[in-house]
């Protein structure tokens with residue numbers, strides 16, 4: 001793979017006016033005729049040829065205005081088609097014929113087969129695996145699609161846009177025609193054909209247009225689409241109300257397939273989903289599954305405006321659609337559920353995924369400037385940090401200007417392929433604010449660190465807040481400029497009230513937001529009658545690390561009084577972290593593990609506070625994870641010691657709070673049938689947290705086994721089973737429960753994935769033997785990405801002690817898996833390999849073993865560009 005540079009961007013020499021595709025479907029030999037109308041862009045030299053992209057293609061026919069093109073006029077290779085001597089100005093028509101083999105397409109990019117269904121995935125560069133094409137996001141055209149196929153095998157034949165018609169074609173074959181009037185880039189093209197069941201509904205838009213909604217699934221799954229359909233209708237309504245965005249076709253379709261590289265894909269009018277994010281019923285889906293379905297249905301639907309109507313000029317601008325659309329789906333979920341609980345979950349995710357990426361060898365800016373393989377840039381930095389950047393724009397401008405900026409963006413750029421600069425300019429234009437320094441968030445990688453110190457002077461009633469920012473060096477970026485960091489804050493007084501902090505010097509403050517713009521800055525607040533407790537970065541207004549040593553008493557004060565629930569949770573986390581890092585050190589040195597009683601008291605106080613919502617209390621009880629503790633320790637990490645230390649702290653909390661946990665366990669019982677709503681889910685989460693602590697306190701599998709037996713929904717069933725397996729691996733209750741779960745859900749692969757995952761994440765050395773045995777299980781399928789992620793992915797990403805064995809066997813196993821998966825599905829292999837991105841923070845024995853395993857991969861002669869790119873960056 002060639003390195004692509006943002007600085008090299010140039011528009012195409014030829015403008016594409018129209019696309020007309022005909023597919024004659026055949027599982028192993030599908031014929032594709034692509035009729036493309038082009039004209040030479042004004043000013044482009046006559047000698048410039050038309051250069052089209054291909055990937056593993058063979059040209060079967062080429063016509064110019066319906067006549068054969070002489071061989072001397074073109075060059076065709078699997079990767080490109082170059083045609084010379086084309087007209088100066090007049091539009092011309094090129095017809096390209098290719099034959100492709102969907103059945104043999106294991107990469108799941110381009111046209112492939114999944115459980116007998118034809119399906120496409122074209123983002124980012126999959127369309128070039130179907131036909132030669134200017135396969136880049138700034139080439140937009142309307143598409144007409146004709147699909148011809150065996151009638152019995154393909155009663156359903158779908159593509160983008162509105163349905164034009166269809167009928168019998170000839171002996172046993174049928175055709176369907178679709179027209180998408182909205183000019184789109186090739187990455188949004190989709191085709192689906194096969195024998196699928198459909199569930200139908202309607203939505204009436206704000207201008208009273210009726211839109212047909214259809215969800216296509218495998219036969220037998222119809223009843224499991226109700227939640228997804230409801231989430232879709234709520235998303236459509238919310239986008240109208242919150243962003244003024246109305247849907248723009250007569251029909252909106254979702255297809256659920258079982259082989260898919262990512263979560264879902266926003267193809268215009270025809271979203272294709274990993275079935276994991278569509279199918280749900282209480283017996284098979286957990287509360288988390290329901291929440292994911294709601295979020296992903298919303299995300300893909302919201303792309304219709306942020307991504308499809310306004311798309312990216314080039315792939316460097318990916319955050320323009322992904323970061324913004326994540327921001328929109330987060331806002332949607334926050335409105336549908338509990339905003340602070342949603343924020344806590346987002347920040348947990350950001351810290352556990354994005355912060356390690358930003359602090360390791362794969363760090364890159366939200367808008368990268370080079371790539372070797374674009375598939376490797378669908379990252380948590382582009383998505384989650386990209387969303388945070390839009391969130392900061394909203395914080396800086398205030399909601400009114402933010403909304404005006406979004407309105408201007410939709411109005412100014414509808415139908416265009418644009419850049420991050422175009423987006424930011426809309427907010428500058430409506431607010432009059434200069435966002436040049438702020439834009440460093442797009443170009444500088446690394447998580448900024450803000451050092452904080454405070455000083456209070458009683459006699460002058462003055463509170464001084466000194467801030468110092470540092471952006472760490474990242475690959476290719478040794479020196480950084482100071483950023484514009486919006487920090488929401490409160491000064492909390494003794495009585496719990498928030499001080500009036502409007503009299504301030506030393507920098508800009510708007511409402512409750514401090515603007516940190518210099519490397520060092522001191523804000524001086526006057527008129528503060530008593531020593532306040534500072535709550536900083538409330539609601540996580542900026543994605544930064546804060547270094548601020550606050551006393552346990554001050555943290556407990558925030559945890560008790562802040563009006564921002566996120567900050568209350570953060571204060572409890574800040575209280576827990578030093579206890580957990582100390583516990584890890586003590587465990588490593590063979591010392592007894594202790595825990596500050598102030599932490600235990602604060603946790604139990606919050607967990608027992610019935611005025612707080614249960615979901616929040618469950619988040620409080622879910623202490624920082626082993627990975628979080630490792631990050632706080634910062635290097636030379638021993639995952640075994642972290643695990644032992646954390647467990648010992650859990651045991652101390654469990655013993656101290658046993659009575660409370662018993663009360664919560666019984667109080668949180670459902671009084672009606674299962675419902676996936678956020679409130680009921682919150683109660684179940686708190687009940688599960690109580691059950692977990694009780695397992696530590698009672699040191700017996702009894703209660704978890706009873707909970708497993710009594711569960712009438714997948715949430716409680718899988719929670720109890722996970723607790724049994726992780727806490728009591730040897731118990732006969734555990735063996736029995738694992739076996740009965742398998743028997744009961746044997747026919748449901750998505751549920752069996754849960755069974756694989758919870759075993760792959762069982763702590764300790766034995767996990768590897770378990771994973772190896774499960775790879776040979778009849779229900780495992782190395783060709784299905786969900787299965788691979790559930791077993792191999794979960795082992796590598798989410799089993800710190802099992803994967804990071806001191807003897808390095810975990811790393812060697814993963815290296816073997818990567819080399820096996822790579823030839824079939826490079827994207828999947830590359831993504832799973834990123835689980836080793838923090839290998840340098842391990843203690844030396846493990847780090848050496850990890851490096852050796854990575855070098856084994858690197859030495860393999862036949863690596864895909866995807867895996868080569870990741871492994872080389874990780875070893876650099």
Ligand code: HT7
Nearest residue numbers: 123124261262264265266375378
């Ligand atoms: N925009 C979609 C990204 C995606 C994708 C990218 C590469 C390879 C396969 C893929 N499937 C989906 C999904 C989204 O962010 O909405």
Ligand code: ZN
Nearest residue numbers: 299321322325
């Ligand atoms: Zn997206």
